[in-house]
Amino acid sequence: MSKPIVSISGIRGIVGETLLPEEALRWSLAYGTMVNGGTVVLGRDTRPSGEMLRGAVLAGLLSTGCKVIDLGIVPTPTLQLAVQHWQANGAVAITASHNPVEWNALKFFEPSGMYLDAGGVKHLSAIYESGEFKRACWNEVGQIQFDTTAIDRHIERILTCVDVERIRKRKFRVVIDCVNGAACFISPRLLERLGCEVIPLFAEPTGIFQRDPEPIAENLSELCNKVRETNADVGFAHDADVDRLAIVADGGEALGEEMTLVIAVYHVLAHKEQGAVVTNLSTTMAVDEVAKQFGVKVYRTPVGDINVSKRLKEVNGAIGGEGNGGVIYPRIQYARDAIAALALVLEFMAMHDEPLSELVKKLPRYHMVKKRLTLGAIPAHKLLECIKQRYTAEEIIEEDGVKLQWDDHWVHVRPSGTEPILRVIAEAKTAEHADKLCDEVIADLQQLLK
Ligand code: MG
Numbered sequence: 001m002s003k004p005i006v007s008i009s010g011i012r013g014i015v016g017e018t019l020l021p022e023e024a025l026r027w028s029l030a031y032g033t034m035v036n037g038g039t040v041v042l043g044r045d046t047r048p049s050g051e052m053l054r055g056a057v058l059a060g061l062l063s064t065g066c067k068v069i070d071l072g073i074v075p076t077p078t079l080q081l082a083v084q085h086w087q088a089n090g091a092v093a094i095t096a097s098h099n100p101v102e103w104n105a106l107k108f109f110e111p112s113g114m115y116l117d118a119g120g121v122k123h124l125s126a127i128y129e130s131g132e133f134k135r136a137c138w139n140e141v142g143q144i145q146f147d148t149t150a151i152d153r154h155i156e157r158i159l160t161c162v163d164v165e166r167i168r169k170r171k172f173r174v175v176i177d178c179v180n181g182a183a184c185f186i187s188p189r190l191l192e193r194l195g196c197e198v199i200p201l202f203a204e205p206t207g208i209f210q211r212d213p214e215p216i217a218e219n220l221s222e223l224c225n226k227v228r229e230t231n232a233d234v235g236f237a238h239d240a241d242v243d244r245l246a247i248v249a250d251g252g253e254a255l256g257e258e259m260t261l262v263i264a265v266y267h268v269l270a271h272k273e274q275g276a277v278v279t280n281l282s283t284t285m286a287v288d289e290v291a292k293q294f295g296v297k298v299y300r301t302p303v304g305d306i307n308v309s310k311r312l313k314e315v316n317g318a319i320g321g322e323g324n325g326g327v328i329y330p331r332i333q334y335a336r337d338a339i340a341a342l343a344l345v346l347e348f349m350a351m352h353d354e355p356l357s358e359l360v361k362k363l364p365r366y367h368m369v370k371k372r373l374t375l376g377a378i379p380a381h382k383l384l385e386c387i388k389q390r391y392t393a394e395e396i397i398e399e400d401g402v403k404l405q406w407d408d409h410w411v412h413v414r415p416s417g418t419e420p421i422l423r424v425i426a427e428a429k430t431a432e433h434a435d436k437l438c439d440e441v442i443a444d445l446q447q448l449l450k
Pocket residue numbers: 097098239240241242243244
């Protein structure tokens with residue numbers, strides 16, 4: 001039988017094929033054993049398979065003696081905040097994030113609300129493999145407590161971190177694309193509290209995604225049209241579990257998911273607080289340019305929410321995140337929080353009189369090209385070594401694959417954590433240059449693979 005994919009981003013599979021309830025049960029038994037029958041927060045996105053997996057996860061957690069705080073359908077960042085609120089021993093989210101509807105996943109968290117790191121996943125996997133699970137006897141089986149106010153608390157927390165009156169005065173007209181995901185329960189409500197005229201798009205929490213749930217520019221044509229038709233000030237799009245935010249400017253241009261973090265970093269450094277910025281190695285150089293304007297340091301980590309969150313906490317940075325539209329604002333929490341990001345973008349707009357389409361022209365912008373190459377018999381590390389030898393870059397970074405860095409362009413080659421492929425990402429001042437860089441490296445790799 002095919003198994004789900006186990007990685008730092010959780011246990012993922014296609015429901016009914018590689019992700020079965022018995023697998024979800026076994027992983028939950030392992031997690032319940034790992035937290036020694038403590039308190040565990042549980043939440044899920046709107047996918048139709050969520051309820052079935054919830055049953056399996058509940059059985060696993062309760063039978064190891066865990067007390068389960070069940071939040072129902074909530075964004076992942078809402079669940080992460082709830083872990084702190086309940087001082088829980090951990091959490092499980094049932095969501096495949098930006099993956100298509102046939103996928104689902106279990107994601108596991110630490111008591112801090114952050115994802116399990118590589119060590120945590122290894123520990124959990126060892127318990128799963130051993131099959132030695134904690135078993136509660138009849139009078140020690142866990143209980144469920146329902147929490148229906150996690151979203152309210154999340155909204156209130158965000159409202160304490162932005163200038164609500166300033167945003168309300170502007171009465172922004174906003175199109176919000178919730179992809180029929182967990183955002184339906186939070187983003188339109190937050191926008192109303194911020195005095196916006198809310199125009200919903202895909203805002204029925206059916207879990208049937210009317211577009212690809214990954215909020216990259218090419219998937220947002222309906223949102224772009226709606227922003228144009230309604231003459232809105234801005235359009236926002238999420239993925240299914242609301243840790244990613246993409247922006248469409250007035251006039252209907254999708255800014256691309258890399259720009260979300262650039263705007264948030266600029267806004268926080270210019271108007272809110274000074275401090276270091278943390279992002280991953282594959283995120284746009286525009287972040288470095290903005291940080292330079294304010295004389296603050298940028299730390300780069302391997303790709304992955306947990307890597308960025310941990311470093312951000314260590315260096316006590318002002319803001320961080322990933323180029324996929326995931327913004328981490330420590331005043332709210334050390335997690336990618338697209339609802340917080342949305343409030344920050346509106347606050348940025350409220351600080352200026354010009355429309356967003358004009359404001360972004362003043363921010364640095366690069367072009368990024370992302371391609372992939374299927375691996376053959378040659379192991380990834382050998383290919384990476386060859387790339388390293390072949391190019392003379394100003395800097396070669398080997399923390400996460402190989403990144404060749406020059407003054408105003410770079411190429412990053414990294415093995416995927418979940419598929420037998422190499423990801424090749426290049427960024428430069430023009431789309432042509434980025435494309436050429438990407439193709440050159442891919443052609444070299446293909447030579448090696450022959
Ligand atoms: Mg997500």
